[in-house]
Amino acid sequence: MSFVYSSAATRKLPWLLLLTATAFIPGLLGPFVLDDHANFQLLFAWWSGETSLSRAIFDNGSGPLQRPISYLTFAMNMAIFGEQPFGFKALSLVFHLLTALALAALLNRLLTVHGMNERRAAAWSMICAAAWAIHPLQVSTVLYSVQRMEVLSSLAQILAVLAYIQGRTLQASQARTGLLWLWLAFPATMAAGMLCKENAILALPLALAVEVSALNCLPKTRSVWAWTGILCLGVVAIVLFAATDPGYFFGGYAARDFDLWQRLITEPRVLSHYLLATFLPFDQNLYLFRDGLPISTSWAQPISTLLSIVGLLAVSALAFGIRRSRPLLSLGLLWWLVCHSLEAGPLSLELAFEHRNYLALAGLLIAALGLAPTKLLAHRHSLWLASISLLLPLWLLCVQRSYAWGDLDRLLSAESPPPPQVSRRLQVIEIARGIEANDPGRTQRAFAALENSGADNATIAATWHAIVDCSLEAKLSPSRRAAFMQSRPSVMTFQHANWLGMLSRRVDNGGCDGLTPADLQTTVVRWLEHLKKPPHAISMRQLRDQRLLPQDAER
Incomplete structure (x- = not known):
């Protein structure tokens, strides 16, 4: 594990796990919500002997690939805890803890690649991973049982990016080993993630975002250009498929209150709502029921549509423009944009759901590390200041929201959208x-x-x-x-x-x-x-x- 965690980082892992677990415990006794029951119907039927386990796992109708790894973990839940929501939420919390550990490892690698000493990198990676793990925005993913699919997909994406970084850093000294990481570990991990949820395909553009920003100091190899070519070919293939069979991607708009154009111009506003919830994670900005969000009908109706589109374009240009001068800041912005690119794109999904921020939130923390002055990160008191001023408020807010999720009536009261929605x-x-x-x-x-x-x-x-x-x-x-x-x-x-x-x-x-x-x-x-x-x-x-x-x- 030396390539994942330094000895300094390993000593801090128990604190990360304890802080995160205690923040979510108040919500573990909560109920199933929204489409949990609908997605678990075949599992319940298997548990009562009405269908086979193989059908529940491999023929559940949940996404193009059926998401069998996610459903296998749900079946494990039922084998251990029965049909009770507690078991589903508890195991989701375990996977959330594992994802936080993987994120800490990724941040540690990024900081050490950019010259931060081992001890300081370990401390900052743990603080940022903890802030990600206990952010109250994550409650509606971890305690929303079916969104374990998102958690598992995110875990796979982080591990795939870690494998990519490992392969790239080894290519100069151990070329064959580096190629194994790039051409075996990375695609295998990404493929496993896609069997949890199909959006794990974003591991490929995330790795390329790391390449063009955080790893631009390393010499480019044929593998890098090969991965770039694969990504481009994949995009072209999707566009051609959408052109020949538009109903596959866009047929769902027949059952939506909005059309493709309205979705595309509304999503920048949705992303601005997510940013508000990230930086001001209070009750009025955190709510599960976002289906009443007003739809944009033109560039200027409402006016926040145009402002959000301009802001999104500005962030995109900034992320690309500073990739050499401020690599971590660039990576953080690119990470956030890539994570939202699929579910904020033209697919006929609902307009907004908080679980779409689950992995994207890590990008904002990477950007914060890249934005912070080097002297500030190196100051001996900055770690304590960050721990107290950042982690303590987030932990309290996370506990508060988790408590609301521990009871259906409390949840309905706390998660109601602000008027006039x-x-x-x-x-x-x-x-x-x-x-x-x-x-x-x-x-x-x-x-x-x-x-x-x-x-x-x-x-x-x-x-x-x-x-x-x-x-x-x-x-x-x-x-x-x-x-x-x-x-x-x-x-x-x-x-x-x-x-x-x-x-x-x-x-x-x-x-x-x-x-x-x-x-x-x-x-x-x-x-x-x-x-x-x-x-x-x-x-x-x-x-x-x-x-x-x-x-x-x-x-």
Whole structure:
């Protein structure tokens, strides 16, 4: 392990682990959230004997590669702890600790390559890795069980970059060994990461970012140019594939409230939100439910769109321009940009999720090291000052947020977006929680929030009024029936199809006086006629499977 940790760094590892573990312990007893249950359905079926383990791991429908390594770790969870969320969160914390150790090793290598003495490099790498590990922004990745995929992918990317640095530094003295690191260890680690989550492919541009900035002092070799060529060929192949089969990458926009152009001009604003949450990690900037973020409709609507785009272009130009004069600062900025390049790009994903900052946050810490004056980093009191002024506040904020994640109602209260944003996902959960707790006031507040936040959300409110009334009273009043049948969404999302299915099952079972299967079919046909764009094929299949379309519509 000498190439990973120096002896000085090894002595500090227990403090890094202890600080991180204690910050997340308050949240380990929390519940599954959002799509945890949906992603674990096959695992639950395997646990109850309804399907095979191989199907749960290799045929789960989670991404193009099925992410079998991630699902294998989830299966390990169930084998040890059963179906309880605690086991999932605890093992995710273990992988988070391992990722923090890997990041500390990477930072240590970068600092020593740039001439910092072993003891000082060990201390600063541990402080930065600890700040990354206990930043409250990481809570919504570590304690959101299914996002272990992100944790494992990030761990693999860091290890792959470490392998790249090791190969590059060995090429001058041990050419064959260096080639093994570059052409065996690096691609193998990256491939393993892609079997956790496909975004581990970013290990390749991350390694090249290290090359053009932090390692520009080393002589360029044929391997470097080969990796550059592979990256370029990969980009060209993706572009050609997207041109021949655009539906593979962009078909999901049919089920989104935004189109490709709106996503591309909104994402710079999303990145600015992430930066705000990074540097001011307080409650108003940290929230899980970001689906109510306003969409940019033009360059200047809202004006923050243009400002964010200009800022992003300026950061990109700065990162490339200072790669020789301030290599670590350049690397930090490039790292942050690369980590966001895939999920902030043209793929038809949701606009914002905090787990996309998980590995990107490391880039900002590298940039901080590169920005700090050499004399400051070398001063004997600077380490203590950084530990107290940086780590202590972050630890307290992380504990506070972890505590909120330890209980569903605390989480829903703490993770609500700031006004005027309204999260439809949160309000639907609030409706269900109000019913479970026999708290009609809570339910009505959630309905009011939806009804007063636009026609699309009002449609959701009308649908859920029908679901709730049919479930609790087995009857739908004429006014609620009229509101539901006259509602008109502008987009048919996957959620709409799921909610209509819930309502259909209640109506088909004869559990809703006042609403018939014919009423549902009429409403769905009117919805489809009103849509701004054709619905996604999956949504249409769901509607047909649930007999929510008449026979002539199916043809």
